[in-house]
Amino acid sequence: MEMSIRFEEFKASIKPRIKEFKFMLSRIASSPISIIGLALILFFVTIAILAPVLAPPNPEWSISKVSDPFVIPRPRNTPFPDTISPRHPFGLTSDSYDLYYGCIWGTITAFRVGIYVVAISLIISLVIGSLAGYYGGVVDEALMRFTDVILAVPGLVLAMAFIVSLPAALQISLSIILWIIAILFVLLLVRSALSRRLKSALFFAIASAVWLGWLTIFPDVHASLILLFTLWLAQVVWADKIFKNPPVLTITSILFILCLLGLHYIPKMPVNFTLISLRLTRLDKVLLALVLVGWPSYTRLLRGEILRVKNEDYIEAAKAAGASDFRVLWKHVLPNSIYPLLIVASLDIGSIVITAASLSYLGLGAPAYYADWGQLVFRSSGFILYPVYWNTYVIPGMFIVLFCLGWNLLGDAFRDILDPTLRRR
């Protein structure tokens, strides 16, 4: 009895969502183009998932015995390509790399490049775009001029420059984190000063002054000291016990002073040690470069949409109902302004793969042995005038074209589904 009532309620609460979902499905089903797009993408997803089954890594084929499945096997050690044969269904490309294996595993690479780049750019643009669009003013001006600088340089050229200049490993050392904390303190100071909370403004002023002064005087820092200081600050900030809990404060302060003295009398103890060290492969560099080039356009798009939605009547109504700034932004502005971004993102997953392929073609992408479609096309460049070896350029080219086409058609379908002017039922 009780259960059945609950089930009824559940059904009622989920009903609008099911209705929306059915509506979406009917929209997709009504346009054949979007079905083709969906089918293509599903096809590639299946290939990516089944890659270990479709093209099992065969260590015997490989001349260099590496365990990485993304390394394309070389069945023989000659520089020439080969046509289609039952043993190698797509033939061999130059330096005798197996095309079939490369194309299958290249699908995973393509998805990785497209989705990672778009997702990371989206996250960056969500943060920066909503800050710029919603708060406006100086923040907006500064952030948008920065995006202008990036957008002014042609994307591919800038991406190449980034790839060349990125270090071999991203190191996040303790001092970088400390600098970030310092900047956070300064930001908090600005915020509390702007909202005229004098007590906290004073606190953050002292904290940021101490912190920045400390960092400039002693660039190499003693870890335990810093951790202790952080703990002290954290407990002060967290519990707001600056006046309420004197004993704790005194004890930590005394410990802090003792540590200072200790540092003074034990020279050369501290080291600025690396916390995280990420080794960047060449593909990672391509990803990072594409993210760095790609986020400004999303940011601008989102900012524009937020500027539009911000002035809508329902935002005023939400404010009149007593919602806070963050709530208005997160629950009312963003859900109404994110659709164009999603459409562009889904269209971009395809074109990002093309950009990555062209970077590979220019010799800046994945390394020579790596399963990447752009790399495979690059390998075939010497045989374009030989129709005998048509497989070396047509097959990886077809993979790229179909992948891109799939995402484009799917993006169009998204646009049809999400377009509010078509939503009349």
Add this chain to the structure above:
Amino acid sequence: METTENLVEVKDLVLRFYTYEGIVEALDRVNLKIRPGEILGLVGETGCGKSVTSLSILGIVMPPGKIEGGNIIFNLDGKKINIVNQKEDFLRTIRGKDVSMVFQEPRAYLNPVYTVEYQIGEVILLHRQKEFIQKALEQLKNERSKILEDIKRKKGRKSILTKLRLKILGFYISLYKKMLKNPNALSIRLLSKIPIIRRFRNPLKREVRKEVINLLKMMQIADPERVAGMYPHELSGGMAQRVMIAMALACKPVLLICDEPTTNLDVTVQAQILELIQELRKTYKSSILYITHDLGVVAQICDRVAVMYAGVVVELADVNELFKFPLHPYAKGLLESIPKPGKELKSIPGSVPNLIDPPRGCRFHPRCWYAMEICRKIKPPFVEAKEGHMVSCFLYGEKREGK
């Protein structure tokens, strides 16, 4: 003089918009008094500052605008609060709870991506969360005691499912007790982000849903369960306006501001909404500030009327008084410009002044029949010409001074 305490008292409110073209003197010493439990009509032409006045009562001033002077005294449970110099955080607790607003275009003021239930529920959760947590807690306790009784009847035998259910209930009850102390505690907010665990909010949501459906029923919406699950674009104009009113009344405000709620609706729906507003006034006993430019509506529902012209309240009187004996020349002109069968339609000559450079003295003098020399120089004070009949005009001010 006044026996009843005013709910809201707007005193000499000055509001200016600093635009590129110049300073728009949108409100120039506006005076208004809203008594508890009354419907005050605010009448005036488009752009005369009706909406700006009402938004200032909520403490919302749109960016290029600034309140330059005056007070808005709000009488909240015996405490007098000046809205003008309150902080944003405090104003947020008043908005939607003690003062709420119904807007002109209902569908534009509903967020298109959320269902009706979510939007009304949001207002409820913003201001009445504790009350509903309490209700949900009681519900959970009831359920637990029921299960325990059941177990007793079965002589202590219990299946794994009931054991699990009891465990979950215990967990929920402890969480709700914590929420009752501080609904916005960090731990609660974090837990409500985690899938599966965030189901602990479901009992609360169920209580809110009941309240939402109650509210919708009160708004005389047929089939409230179905409407609660609808999106704004599926609602008709009248239905959307009812939803807006339900949202505004969700926290039983002491003051409801209706900003031309029936302007965009057809006449039969308008009549229904007006009836609804009158009925709600009786049940909730809240004051209503009714903004409109339709004098027919004013005559039908309001107790008192304030007439605004170019950012100034020029006359404030009882409805019957105003319609029978309008004092201010603008009010007279306004009443004569109501179309009547068999009579020629009169209109006030001239047009509304540009508020960037408004006429000096009385703002109505360029269009006034009775304009005197003094009207061009000095702004007439807002004085009581008769018992309970305030007017801002030199024609009547002198009489009072003569007394």
